[in-house]
Amino acid sequence: MRSNRLESEPGPSRLASPLALEVDGLSVDFSSHEGNKRVVDGVSYAIARGQTLGVVGESGCGKSMTALALLGLVPKQGCVTGRISVSGQGLSEIAIDEWPEIRGKRIAMVFQEPMTALNPAMRIGDQIAEVLHLHEGLSWKEARERAVEELRLVGIPSPAERANAYPHQLSGGMRQRVVIAMALACRPDVLIADEPTTALDVTIQAQILELMQRLQDEIGMAVQFISHNLAVVSEIADDVIVMYAGQIVERASADELFSNPLHPYTQGLIATLPKIENRQDELPVIPGMVPRLDGTLKGCRFAGRCVKADSECHALIPVLRSISPGHDVACHKVRP
Amino acid sequence: MTASAMTLHASPWQRRWARFRRNRTALAGLCVLIGLIMFSLAAFPLEAFLGIDANNADLLSRFDPPSATNWLGHDELGRDVLIRLMYGGQVSLAVGFAATFLGAVIGISIGLAAGYFGGRVDALLMRFTDGIIALPLLPLLIVLAAIDLTKLGFSTDFARSGAASFYRIVLIIALIDWTRIARLVRASTLSIREREFVLAARVSGAGTIRILLRSVLPNVIAPIIVACSQVLGSVILFEAVLSFLGFGIVPPTPSWGNMLNNAQELVATAPLLAIYPGLFIFTTVIAVNFIGDGLQDAFDPRAE
Structure with missing residues (x-):
């Protein structure tokens, strides 16, 4: 399974593609005696050089597992399928002993x-x-x-x-x-930042975000910014993908997503943010829990928690489709 | 680097040493141990200075009392007791340190591999360790010590020499004493390998060996050192036991253990011949245990 496409020096191919990172149909499965669990399901996205992609979603939605897959660090029991390429160079089929060359460098x-x-x-x-x-x-x-x-x-x-x-x-x-x-x-061509400011206090958060943006401008790398902090993501990201239960449910530019969220889950997430102008005694919550990711689930994965869900949602899996230019949503209830 | 920078960025070792130094008993133990090592090494100059040969038996001066040239008198074969105690110290301490070191190397390798790789490797190595621990120690050691080296292909000269009995006892003790260290290293490795900096090291492209040596080992070294100091005490005692039983260092090479063995029949007539080596073994083990306690406190992360 050794691939010769790997180069240690930046060759012409590295500059040929304006896309620093391309992920196509990435899935991660874990098999156990309880059956197969697909924790990342057919995720596709791309980040251009110098751009920042925000990845939001609640704990266990597959954000971090996607990142580990990019680094070839999914635990042994996991099975990764799909295509990943960095600056036009495929990573999916490289041999295990070549990974250390990629990590930290690319x-x-x-x-x-x-x-x-x-x-x-x-x-x-x-x-x-x-x-x-x-x-x-x-x-x-x-x-x-x-x-x-x-x-x-x-x-x-x-x-x-x-x-x-x-x-x-x-x-x-x-x-x-x-x-x-x-x-x-x-x-590196790509920097994955997994909640880099979550453990810091607010003033330090701002400094670190500013630093990351400055360095991004200097180095020109693509940043995949994973966070559940929507405020931070709206601040730093160019584009945002919203993940739910291992799938991308909405993808748009940051401005568009926060001004016009279309997927009920995204709307729910944004509604849970505390707002300073209208003080509430209780913050809204999204009822229910993330479903078990075994094979028994049919239809939309969010249907069980969605107020708009009907029989169609429980039966058919919604696909990610373009609603307006640059705004993709996976929901039966959202029409162009 | 300036003095202030040194204290500002004191390494863990500097801070541990500072904590160790504050512990009086441990410091005293360390001084005593260093004193014992120097005492043992003083054999060479003192032998030359007094112009005597400690291995030279002189049956006319058996049990002679202390004199100007023989400061602690003569033993049952007319040899100088003091010089023999010094040489015996060299042998006993060397066996202690060498067997502990060898045991630590084996224990660390097995513990790191078991803890880091986990799964089948772990199960296999730890069952092996359990097996070694379950062996009846003393009979096994006696059997091992009785093996005829000439039958293993070594020359007769080597098999009869003092060096052979030294290597043999070091090897035998090391083969037994690594189990404690292996279990300890495995337990620490299990917790360290889950820490984020190990993942960070993998993310920055470090290979397994580099991660083990640079990320894991430095963070499990503290309990290892503490355990080694405790093992050292028991190894010195163990050498004494084996030599006392006649399976350790073979006379005429002296060790504190076999000097004690020689003296046992003479306890009634020349009790000092037993008391001297016994006292040295006792002092060494106490000193080493004090050092071990001090190290335990100095390495305690809660003291940070």
Whole structure:
């Protein structure tokens, strides 16, 4: 299953495609004695160079599993199907021993918890240097010098000295900057940010978002920004996909999605946001729970919680279709 | 780096050492252990200085009292007791450290593999470990110690030499004492491998070996060191037991254990010959245990 399409150097093909990331029909299945569970179901999307795609949805909707699939890190029991390509280069059929070449170099990831995403036993400078040493073929000394530069880039004050610090000696915001420096050290084509600001307080959140946008402009990478925080997504994303129970239910530009949400689930999500102008005693909630993802489910996966659902919704699976230019919805009740 | 930068970015090791230093008993234990090592190494210069040969039996001066050249007198074969205690210390301590180190290497490898890979590898390695733990130790050691090395293809000269008995006892003890460390490393590895920074290391393209050595091992090293210090005490004691039973270090090479063995028939006539090595074994084990307690506190993450 070895593919020769992998290049370690940026070749012409890398620049040929304006799309940094293309995902086509990505599915992840987990088989157990209880049957087959499809946690990501036929997800397709693309992100252009320099663009940010927001991925929203509640816990367990397949956001993070999609990200792990992009990195080839789905647990052994899982089965990944579909096509993934980075800058026009297919990743789906590469051999297991070639994955380390991709990770960190072509696709990088920023994690939710800066407290646990750094190795507590290593100086932060060494952690960044290690990535550079692995991928860029730099000597340890050169890598260490570059690491200091990377720390400067993410706005760490007195980086040469801070490079000797251990993670526990930094604040949460500083640690997240280090995690970002580590992810961007090799100038990846695609950065996956899995709730990168959730664990931070609000002022630090704003700083980190600003930093990520600045670096995105400088490096020109595509960002897949996973979050359940709609406010943050509306702030940073160009396009947004809404996921529910492993499927994309709505896709639109950020402005369009937040001003004109069409899928009942998206509408529900936006309605649950607290609003400062009209104080409510109780915030609206979406009733019910995410359905079990085994083979018994028929029709729309959201039907059980949807106020508009009728017999058609319970019987037929809605497909994602274009309602207006650039706005796709998977719902029987939404017509162009 | 300036002094302030050193304290600002003190490594975990520097902080652990600072905590260890505050523990008086542990520090005393460490001083005693270093003192014992230096005492043992002093055999070479002292032997030359006094102009005596500790292995030279002189039946005319059996049980001679202490004198200007023989500070602790002579033993039952007329050899110098002090110098033999020093050489015995070298052997006993070397066996202790070597067997602990070898056991730690085996234990760490097996524990890391079992904890990190999990599943069948884990089950296989841990059942093997359980098997080793279930073996009746003393009879097994006696059988192993009685193996005739010449039948295994070693030369007769080697098999009869002191070195052979040294390697043999190190190997035998190491083959037994790794189990504790392996279980400990496995348990710590199980919790570390689920941490996000291990995933982060994989995401940044690190291979399995690199993750094990750079991400996992440094974070499980603390309990290993504590366990090693405790194992060291029991290994020194174990060497003494084996040598006492006559299966350890073979005379005339002295070890504290076989000196104790030699002295047992003479307990009534020359009790000091038994008391000296016994006292050294006792002191070493106590010192090592104090160090172990100190390390335990120094490495306790709740003290961070």
